[in-house]
Amino acid sequence: MGINDTVILVVDDKKEHATATAEALQRIGHTCLIATSGKEGLKYIEAGNVDIVITDLIMYDIDGLQILKATKERLPEAEVVLITGYGTVETAVDAMQKGAATYLLKPININHLRAEIAKLVEKQMLVRNNKELHKQLDEKFGLNGIIGNSPKIQKILNIVNQISGTTATVLITGESGTGKELIAKTIHNNSPRKNKPMVILNSAAIPENLLESELFGHEKGAFTGALYQRKGKIECAHHSTLFLDEVGDMPLSTQVKLLRVIEDGVITRVGSNETIEVDVRLIAATNQDLEKLIKEGKFRNDLYFRLNVVSLKLPPLRERLEDTVLLIDAFLREYSQMHAKAVFQISSDARKILYKYPWPGNIRELKNCIESMVVVSTKETLGVEDIPDHIFQRSNEVLHSPGLVAGMTVEEAERELIKTTLTTVGGNREEAAKMLGIGERTLYRKLDRYGLK
Numbered sequence: 001m002g003i004n005d006t007v008i009l010v011v012d013d014k015k016e017h018a019t020a021t022a023e024a025l026q027r028i029g030h031t032c033l034i035a036t037s038g039k040e041g042l043k044y045i046e047a048g049n050v051d052i053v054i055t056d057l058i059m060y061d062i063d064g065l066q067i068l069k070a071t072k073e074r075l076p077e078a079e080v081v082l083i084t085g086y087g088t089v090e091t092a093v094d095a096m097q098k099g100a101a102t103y104l105l106k107p108i109n110i111n112h113l114r115a116e117i118a119k120l121v122e123k124q125m126l127v128r129n130n131k132e133l134h135k136q137l138d139e140k141f142g143l144n145g146i147i148g149n150s151p152k153i154q155k156i157l158n159i160v161n162q163i164s165g166t167t168a169t170v171l172i173t174g175e176s177g178t179g180k181e182l183i184a185k186t187i188h189n190n191s192p193r194k195n196k197p198m199v200i201l202n203s204a205a206i207p208e209n210l211l212e213s214e215l216f217g218h219e220k221g222a223f224t225g226a227l228y229q230r231k232g233k234i235e236c237a238h239h240s241t242l243f244l245d246e247v248g249d250m251p252l253s254t255q256v257k258l259l260r261v262i263e264d265g266v267i268t269r270v271g272s273n274e275t276i277e278v279d280v281r282l283i284a285a286t287n288q289d290l291e292k293l294i295k296e297g298k299f300r301n302d303l304y305f306r307l308n309v310v311s312l313k314l315p316p317l318r319e320r321l322e323d324t325v326l327l328i329d330a331f332l333r334e335y336s337q338m339h340a341k342a343v344f345q346i347s348s349d350a351r352k353i354l355y356k357y358p359w360p361g362n363i364r365e366l367k368n369c370i371e372s373m374v375v376v377s378t379k380e381t382l383g384v385e386d387i388p389d390h391i392f393q394r395s396n397e398v399l400h401s402p403g404l405v406a407g408m409t410v411e412e413a414e415r416e417l418i419k420t421t422l423t424t425v426g427g428n429r430e431e432a433a434k435m436l437g438i439g440e441r442t443l444y445r446k447l448d449r450y451g452l453k
Ligand SMILES: Nc1ncnc2c1ncn2[C@@H]1O[C@H](COP(=O)(O)OP(=O)(O)OP(=O)(O)O)[C@@H](O)[C@H]1O
Pocket: 145, 146, 147, 148, 174, 175, 176, 177, 178, 179, 180, 181, 182, 183, 287, 363, 364, 367
């Protein structure tokens, strides 16, 4: 048994050299295999159970460079150390560009050998732990790193699981930053269409006059500036998934044409009479209230029904605050790795503040907040002082509002309730009125009366 699970292969056609090297490593607990010819070395590499290869550069049958090449092909994660005499140092240096980890000069200094191997073992353990961590995260938090174990998000994940394999059209709604695009990608990546990339079209980001050509493509000369024939996004998504982001922003005229695509499965490029058959799975998303848009005559009812076959309503983060615990930890890990910072935790006082904040920008805001805290931090534990000011202040208001106490008048209680509700929804009056079960104008009057404007 070695001090770790790393298997080291020593290849040297001088048997006494091979044994001496292996023994120097075995004596401090490493597991070694010995090959006394290049050919024998290749056999071990072919068999696959090797993590580090130490090979002599010049051997009578197969040289160290060929061993290096075979290792990199068969075992891309294995490390190769070359042993070289003064005469061939240059070759060894060149070999490092081909993927060798390092080289050792003959005669081998045992301490140097052990130190180099220790570095490589540590590097491999880090890589392995990292992979294991990601695997665990995937298993624990479901598909593709969607984090959260609140009942609300678990319900969404169950549906995602059930429908990913189908071609059913999906409508994803939810406030900004709740993970609509992430869910769309997850559905695509878990579908039989995953081998082709998901195509994304954001209706809000494209000028109205270009939207149709983006969607349907155009023929050369179809309009001024159409110098070449061009495929549209729908055609590009043939046999794949088309993600229609911000579908609520699509103009009515384009909506009619999209409806026809859904009903007939064909498109016509702008400036053409020819129809092209397409097989596209549609996922649409919006942070707008489509039913309201329908009432206002801005969204077609018939298109809504065609899109809303499977409906996924992503809850705002403030309705599943229990997930913030997992999200904070995951983002902390992600960003301390990305920015190479040794930030490992957040103090419990700081956590209290973060748990109380209503996160109007949802998961994106939380993610950005953690990233900025990690980037500026110089400590292993993030504290209250690292929290961005605006978050600290809003959160503090919530923490220190008196709540309901006997002795308050109904008016005082109402004032508190309105204040807390407004803070929770990030100052959005429409949303606050809805939560309070009163009209927006009534809310407005009360804000005025209580001096909350
Ligand atoms: N459950 C989750 N677990 C981990 N990361 C998440 C989760 N939900 C969202 N995110 C991350 O939060 C960020 C925002 O998500 P996304 O872009 O999918 O939101 P959105 O609803 O499309 O927002 P918008 O309406 O503003 O376009 C992304 O970086 C995404 O990876």
